[in-house]
Amino acid sequence: MERDIRNNPGLLKLELYCRGAHIDDSLRVKDEGGRPILRTRAGLGSGLEVILPDNMWTNIPVVEPFVRHSPYVVRRREDGSVWVDEGREPIAEVKLAPRPGWYDRKTSTGKLMTAVGTLQGTYLGVYPAKVCEYWTERDRTNCKFCSVGLNLGADDADDKKVAEVVEVAAAARDESDITYVDFNTGHYEGETYLDILEPYIRAVKQATGVMIGVQTPPHSDLSRYDRLKKLGVNRVSFCFEIYDPEIFVETCPGKAERYGLKRYLDAVEYNARLGKSAGLSFDPWVSNGEIIAGIEPPDSSIRAIQWITGVGAIPTVCVFRPLCGTDYEKVPPPRTEEMVPVFAAQYEACMRAGLPIAVAPNVNVSLVMLPWESRWLVSKGVRRRFALGEAKMAAMRRLFRRHLYGQLHRADAARRTAGPIQAATA
Ligand code: SF4
Numbered sequence: 001m002e003r004d005i006r007n008n009p010g011l012l013k014l015e016l017y018c019r020g021a022h023i024d025d026s027l028r029v030k031d032e033g034g035r036p037i038l039r040t041r042a043g044l045g046s047g048l049e050v051i052l053p054d055n056m057w058t059n060i061p062v063v064e065p066f067v068r069h070s071p072y073v074v075r076r077r078e079d080g081s082v083w084v085d086e087g088r089e090p091i092a093e094v095k096l097a098p099r100p101g102w103y104d105r106k107t108s109t110g111k112l113m114t115a116v117g118t119l120q121g122t123y124l125g126v127y128p129a130k131v132c133e134y135w136t137e138r139d140r141t142n143c144k145f146c147s148v149g150l151n152l153g154a155d156d157a158d159d160k161k162v163a164e165v166v167e168v169a170a171a172a173r174d175e176s177d178i179t180y181v182d183f184n185t186g187h188y189e190g191e192t193y194l195d196i197l198e199p200y201i202r203a204v205k206q207a208t209g210v211m212i213g214v215q216t217p218p219h220s221d222l223s224r225y226d227r228l229k230k231l232g233v234n235r236v237s238f239c240f241e242i243y244d245p246e247i248f249v250e251t252c253p254g255k256a257e258r259y260g261l262k263r264y265l266d267a268v269e270y271n272a273r274l275g276k277s278a279g280l281s282f283d284p285w286v287s288n289g290e291i292i293a294g295i296e297p298p299d300s301s302i303r304a305i306q307w308i309t310g311v312g313a314i315p316t317v318c319v320f321r322p323l324c325g326t327d328y329e330k331v332p333p334p335r336t337e338e339m340v341p342v343f344a345a346q347y348e349a350c351m352r353a354g355l356p357i358a359v360a361p362n363v364n365v366s367l368v369m370l371p372w373e374s375r376w377l378v379s380k381g382v383r384r385r386f387a388l389g390e391a392k393m394a395a396m397r398r399l400f401r402r403h404l405y406g407q408l409h410r411a412d413a414a415r416r417t418a419g420p421i422q423a424a425t426a
Contacts, residue, residue, distance in 0.1 A: 001340075001344075001376070001377055001378060001379055001380075002376075005091060005092075006090075006091055006092060008376050009052045009053040009054040009056045009092070009376060010054075010056070010343075010369070010373050010374065010375070010376020010377050011336070011340070011376060011377065012052055012053075012084070012091065012092055013052055013056050013058045013369060013373065014319070014336050014339055014340065014343065014369060014377070015072075015336045016058060016060045016061075016072065016084070017058070017060075017061070017319040017321070017333075017339075017369075018294075018319060018333050018334055018335060018336045018339060019061075019066075019067070019069070019070040019071070019072060019333075019336070020047070020060060020061035020062060020064060020066060020067030020070045020072070020333075021048070021060050021061075021062060021067065021070055021072035021073060021074050021084060022062070022067065022070060022072065022073045022074070023048065023062055023073075023074050024073050024074060024075035024076070026075045026076040026077075027074055027075055027076045027082065029048065029096060033096065033098055033099055034048070034049070034096030034097065034098070034099055035049045035096070035097050035098075035099045035103070035119070036099070036103075036114075037062065037063065046059075046061070046063055046064075046147070046321075046323055046324075047059045047060045047061045047062050047063070048060045048062045048074065048096075049096070049097035049119075049121070049366050050074070050082075050084075050094045050095070050096060050097060051094060051095040051096075051097055051364075052084075052092060052094055053092055053093070053094075054376075055364065056364075056373055057097065057121040057122065057364040057365065057366040058366050059120075059121075059366040059367050060074070061321055061333075062074075063324060064321065064322060064323060064324055064329075065324070065329075066322060066332060066333055071086045071087055072084055072085070072086055072091070073085050073086075073087070074094070081093055082094055082095065082096060097119070097121070097366070100119065100171075100172070100175050100176045101175055102168070102171035102172065102175055102176075105171070107164045107167050107168065108167065109161065109163075109164055111160075111164055113167075113168045113171060116160050116164050116165055116167075116168045117165065117168045117169065117172065117181075119172065119176060119178070120182075120365065120366055120367055121363075121364040121365045121366035121367070122176070122177075122178065122179075122362050122363060122364040123178055123179070123180040123181065123182055123363055123364075123365070124168070124169060124172045124176075124178050124180070124181045124182070125181075125182050125184060126160070126165055126168075126169075126181060126182070126183050126184070126200070127148075127183075127184045127185065128160045128165060128183060128185070128196065128197065128200050129160075129185050129186075129188070129193070129196045129197075130159070130188075131148060131149055131186065132146075132148050132149065132185070132186020132187050132188075133186065133187050133188055133189060134149075134186065134187055134254035135148065135149030135186075136149075137254075141253040141254035141257060142254060142327075143241065143251060143252045143253075143254065143255065144250075144251050144252075144253075144326065144327035144328045145241075145251065145292060145295065145320060145321075145322070145323070145326055145327075145328045146326060147323045147324075147325060147326050148186060150325045150326070162199050162200055162203050163203075165200050165203070165204060166203050166204055166207050166208075169181055169204045169207065169208050169210070170207055170208060170415060173208045173210060173408070173412065174412070177362060178210060178362070179210055179211060179360065179361055179362045179363060179404060179408065180210055180211045180212070180213065180234075180360060180362075180363045181204055181208075181210050181211075181212055181213070182212075182213040182214075182215065182235075183197050183200060183201065183212070183213065183214050183215070184214075184215045184216070185197065185215070185216045185217075186217075187217050187254060187255070187258060191217075191219055191220060191221075193216040193217060193219070194214075194216060194219055194224050194228070197214060197216065198228075198231065201214070201228070201231050201232070201233060202231060202232075205231070205232040207411070207415055208408070208411055208412075208415065209407045209408050209410065209411030209412075210408065210411075211234040211235070211284070211360060211363075211404070212232060212233045212234055212235070213233070213234065213235035213236070213237060214228060214233050214235070214236050214237070215236075215237040215238075215239060215290070217238075217255070217258070217259055217264075218238055218259060218263050218264050218266070218267030219267070220263070222266075222267065222270045225267075225270065225271050225274060226274065229274060229285050232283070233285075234283070234284050234285060234286065235284075235285070235286045235287075235288060236267075236271050236286075236287055236288065237287075237288035237289075237290050237316060238264045238267050238268050238271075238287075238288070238289055238290065239264075239290040239291075240252075240255070240261055240264035240265065240268075240289065240290070240291065241255075241290070241291055241292045241295075242291065242292065242295060242296050242300075243261075243291060243296065243300050243301065243303055243304030243307070244296045244297070244300045245261055247295065247296045247300070248261050251295055264289075265289075265307070268287055268288070268289040268308060268311060268313045269287075269311040269313070270287075271285075271287030271313070272287040272311045272312035272313040273311075273312070274287070275287055275312065276312055282400065282403045282404075284356070284359070284360075284400075286313070286314055286356065287312070287313040287314070288308075288313060288314050288315070288316045289304070289307075289308035289313050289314075289315055289316070290315075290316040290317075290318070291304045291305075291308075291315065291316070291317055291318070292317075292318045292319075292320050293317050293318070293319055293320065293334065293339055293342045293343075294319055294320030294333060294334030294338075294339065295320050295328075295331075298338050298339070298341055298342050301317070301342045302341065302342055302345045305317070305342070305345050305346050305349050306345070306349055308349075309349040309350055309352070309353040309355060310353070312353065312355070314350060314355050314356075314357060314371065315346055315349070315350070315371065316368055317342065317343065317346055317368060317369060318367060318368045319333070319334065319339060319368075319369070320333060320334055321333060340377050343369050343374040343377045344374060344377045344378045344382075346369075346371050346374045347371055347372070347374035347375045347377065347378055347382075348378060348382055348386075350371040351386040351389050351390075352386075354389065355371075356393070356396065357370070357371040357372045357393065358370065358371075358372035358393055358397060359393065359396050359397050359400050360400070360404075361397065361400070361401040361404060361405070372393075375390075
């Protein structure tokens with residue numbers, strides 16, 4: 001593996017997650033067309049959205065206290081270019097993730113569009129319902145790394161109507177060329193999360209044709225996922241966060257009490273089987289198991305990755321970020337060296353299992369290191385071993401891209417004729 005971060009954007013992305021960066025006075029993010037630093041990041045991030053070399057999108061911690069010790073600075077040169085420097089030493093020229101025009105607009109109901117949905121990298125993230133109930137119980141049982149309950153009312157609107165979400169998704173489709181919308185909820189008593197999401201899913205799919213992802217707690221009736229698949233959902237994701245059973249209970253007391261780790265794992269496995277039974281299709285279905293690396297020991301995260309890929313699901317791995325105001329705000333972030341083997345295992349396990357990583361077009365994710373991006377963290381020998389697999393993946397990517405854009409352009413044309421809301425109800 002290339003160990004010089006100047007020549008390895010994957011390692012740079014990881015290093016910046018772990019250490020953060022200062023924003024130099026020369027850089028006025030909003031004035032330069034960058035995205036504001038919002039806290040509405042599904043409770044996991046809050047930083048500066050930047051595009052690193054190799055078109056690697058990231059979200060750099062800039063406000064948390066641990067950033068004080070970072071040697072990295074994001075600054076603007078006199079020629080207008082933006083760089084990550086280590087002190088005064090240039091590391092990499094980067095771009096600010098562009099702030100779309102719709103970020104400054106309101107919906108027809110008068111809500112700021114960014115309070116309805118925000119771009120996370122190049123996809124639209126929507127948290128449509130009220131705050132996760134772990135935050136509102138008398139004895140709070142929220143996950144200790146999470147900031148969702150601190151965010152709402154600040155950057156995010158509470159009650160989002162289906163028509164508002166469709167309007168924002170249509171704007172993001174037209175102006176930001178999104179291909180994917182991710183719906184996310186927390187925990188609600190009575191397992192209402194899928195009932196809440198279904199009208200949004202149906203309307204956004206109908207109006208835009210984009211791929212749809214759903215991230216909620218695991219429903220006890222697994223046949224609900226068959227139904228989601230029929231509705232046009234393409235990805236379901238289950239955030240069990242921690243694979244070590246004791247650390248899971250300690251970190252996620254609400255999840256442990258209401259669902260338990262096993263129920264999360266069963267849902268990941270069920271949905272991976274559902275994908276396999278569908279075979280190769282232009283209407284993809286993937287199951288994701290989502291973990292946070294840096295709270296439990298790296299070996300445990302690697303075991304989680306091996307379990308997830310072993311059942312045919314794709315691991316999504318976030319790097320723990322001690323967000324301001326959370327229960328874990330004083331816990332130090334992990335060190336880059338500890339994280340490298342975790343992400344190397346992510347790439348290797350996905351490739352060994354022949355999982356479809358990096359097939360969906362224009363889905364660049366700023367808050368996590370994608371399995372495909374983790375290829376930067378393995379040895380040349382490992383890359384050589386999977387050269388054929390990578391070539392197959394590239395061919396699938398081209399084929400799928402052609403198909404998906406055909407579908408999107410047809411939906412765009414219909415929506416422009418009918419208007420977003422009419423298109424959603426047609
Ligand atoms: S389930 Fe946990 S991580 Fe998700 S919103 Fe609720 S407290 Fe936050």
